[in-house]
Amino acid sequence: MTLKRVLILTTEYPPRTIGEVAASAQVLSKRMVREGILTSVVTFDDWRPGQTVEEGVRVCRVTTHVRTFYSILTWGPLVAPEFVRASSEIIRGEGVDLIHSFEWTTGIPAMTLKTIHNLPLVCTFHTIEAQRTASKDSPLSQSISFLEREVARAGDAVTATNEITAQMLSAEYGLHDNVHVIRFGVEGDLMKLLSIYRKLVECRNEDIDG
Numbered sequence: 001m002t003l004k005r006v007l008i009l010t011t012e013y014p015p016r017t018i019g020e021v022a023a024s025a026q027v028l029s030k031r032m033v034r035e036g037i038l039t040s041v042v043t044f045d046d047w048r049p050g051q052t053v054e055e056g057v058r059v060c061r062v063t064t065h066v067r068t069f070y071s072i073l074t075w076g077p078l079v080a081p082e083f084v085r086a087s088s089e090i091i092r093g094e095g096v097d098l099i100h101s102f103e104w105t106t107g108i109p110a111m112t113l114k115t116i117h118n119l120p121l122v123c124t125f126h127t128i129e130a131q132r133t134a135s136k137d138s139p140l141s142q143s144i145s146f147l148e149r150e151v152a153r154a155g156d157a158v159t160a161t162n163e164i165t166a167q168m169l170s171a172e173y174g175l176h177d178n179v180h181v182i183r184f185g186v187e188g189d190l191m192k193l194l195s196i197y198r199k200l201v202e203c204r205n206e207d208i209d210g
Contacts, residue, residue, distance in 0.1 A: 027185065103124070
């Protein structure tokens, strides 16, 4: 079985754009469609929940009934079940060969999906907590770092969008050969990512056949 279907999990996707993640996820999804790969995106959007097809990409937007959160650590566990529910419907409905998550916030439900459905997981980080905060020893930062580390270690492959983040992933979370620098605006890097996808799917199929 070759790579035919990819599921992307991201907390933001256009038109909901907060940082660089939305653009990266959109570039990736459109590129996969051009490769003939059936691509589904599950994302958070409390203004536009529902499912659409946008330039060949199926986009499923989920939300939660709670609109105010004390911190990102309360938001994550409340939204994660919605990501798992919507993603599982796609996986059971037509099958998925590989999951790609952006940042730790969608990495948590992606870990669950990987375990339930026995699928390879690629995790992408634009930055990690050690780069974003000056208070690394605060309970909030320590909690986020712990979750980031668990997500990164659960990934069958981990990508960073720049060299600094790749180095930080290795230094902070003990990742070495498993980290790849993938810049989503660079065609050569996208082809490298596609090669990683195919290798992971082939390995999974060999494990199943074996």
